[in-house]
Amino acid sequence: MPAxxxxxxISVWVLPLVIAITFxxxxxxxxxxxxxxxxxxKRGRVTFNPLKHIDPFGTVLLPAVLLLSHSPFLFGYAKPVPVNFRALRHPRMDMVWVALAGPATNIALALVAAAAFHLLPYAPVNSARWIADNLKNALVINVVLAVFNMLPIPPLDGGRVAVGLLPNLLAAPLSRLEPYGMLILIGFLILLPMVGAQLGLNLDVISAILRTATGYIIRLLLLVTGNA
Structure with a gap:
């Protein structure tokens, strides 16, 4: 790829990714x-200043490497915001609202990006393509981030929502999975499809669910904003 x-x-992928993760x-x-x-x-993390949330590796370097290596997916993360759930006024239910805040914000950003497509005719000619590509990528990144984080596996937001809403009989064992959550995700997203490929089976179930859900939500947002 030429310089x-x-x-x-990088400019049309990293910028929307930084904004999506920061918000x-x-x-x-x-x-x-x-x-x-x-x-x-108290730690200065209740802010939309990206410098407070950016992780040099997870927010910038990792997505850039994936992008330049033509990876089929783009992934990144910010410094997790510290939350002491026991300090919440109603820990179990408030935890649900705290967890939902991230994905809900991403859907709101995706909605803004989709609506902003209507402003492209007013953009300067020499920057219209760059703006359009940023908006398209912002739409995709925010929806993917929201859908992925709503998988019902702790420590993802969807896992914490499930723990807050399920009866104790189910919530307790699910919450105990949190230390192993990322290993479980790696197993489902990477190892299981690799094993399936060796056996001649398509075991890439989670990715298929993510692609389907992401596609539906993007089409819905385009419809709602008059772009479909």
Whole structure:
């Protein structure tokens, strides 16, 4: 890839990714503060300033490497916002709202990006393509981030929502999976499909669910904003 194309690709992918991840984490902090936990507030994390949330490796380097290596997926993360769920006024239910704040913010950002497509005719000609590509990538990244985080596996947001809403009989064993959550995800997303490929089977179930759900939500947002 020529140098100019590389710089362009980074500029239209990393910027939307940084914004999506930053707003996702900041939303957790804002809602946790609203419900009584000042942990993130005291550490200066209840802010939309990306410098407070960016992880040099997870937010910048990892997505750039995946992009430049033509990876079929783009992934990144920010510094997790610290939340002391026991400090919340109603720990179990408030935990649900704190967890939902991140994905909900991403859907709101995706909706704004989709609506902004209507403003492209007014953009300067020499920057219209760059703006359009940023908006398209912002739409995709935010929806993917929201859907992925709503998988019902702790420590993802969907796992914490499930723990907060399920009866104790189911919530307790699910919450005990949190230390192993990332290993479980790696197993489902990487190892299981690899084993399936060796056996001649398609075991890439989670990715298929994510692609289907992401596609439906993107089409719905385009429809709602008059772009379909």
């Amino acid at each position: 100019n194309d590389t710089i362009y690709a 996702h984490e900041a939303a957790h902090g804002f809602v946790a503060h609203h419900f009584g936990d000042n942990t993130a507030w």
